[in-house]
Amino acid sequence: MRLKPSLRFSTYAAFATLFLTGAGWLVADWQKDISSDDIWQSTAVYLLMVHGGAAMATLLLIGALIPVHVLRGWRSGKNMVSGSVMITLNALLIVTAFGLYYLGSETVRPWMKLIHLGAGFGLPALFAVHIFLGRRQSSQRDPLRSRVP
Template sequence: MRLKPSFRFSIYAALAVLLLTGAGWLVADRQKDLSSSEIWQQTAASLLMAHGGAAMVTLLLLGALIPVHVLRGWRNGNNLVSGSAMIALSTLLVVTAFGLYYLGSEAVRPWISWIHIIVGFALPAWLGLHIFLGRRRSR
């Protein structure tokens, strides 16, 4: 069940921006602790802002994906396991992002951060698997 190319590439672009800004922020955040230069602090802040903006766009795209892809796939019984995992991973990213932004607990924050980072890097690989399985089944 392929999506229209413009919608599909919008999702790919938004996820790529999230991956790149998230990975870039991770590097800049580590560098700001190692360097006395203010540039890493500014870079980390800019990347985090871009990451948050891309996350908002991605939330809109994921919401649009529900009626045109998720519900149809669920009704047809297509790719249920990998699709359910995509939903679970996406939900986990949204929940951990909420926790990182709004929870002030210093005891829980490192755990939430690591979960968000691990799932954020795992999602693109799982998306590739989801697409592969869906295309293989459609043949």
């Protein structure tokens, strides 16, 4: 169930931006603790702002994917396991992001950070598996019928 190119590439770009800014923020955050340069603090702040903006765009894209991809995939019974894990992992990222931004608890925050980082670094591999399985299934069917508007 292939997505229209504009939605597919927008989704890829948004998730790539999230991954790169999240990984970059992690490096800058480590460096600001061990370096006396203020550049790492500024870099961490800017990366986190871009990460938050990309997260908002990604939420819009996920909302667009629900009717045109998720529900159709669920009804057709295709790629349900990896799709369900994708939905779960994205929901976990959304909940932990909310917790990191809005919860001030010093007890909960470190756990939220670890869960968010783990899910965020695991998502690209799952994303690739989901795409691979979906393309493998669609190549076994008529390629003209597998395109989603």
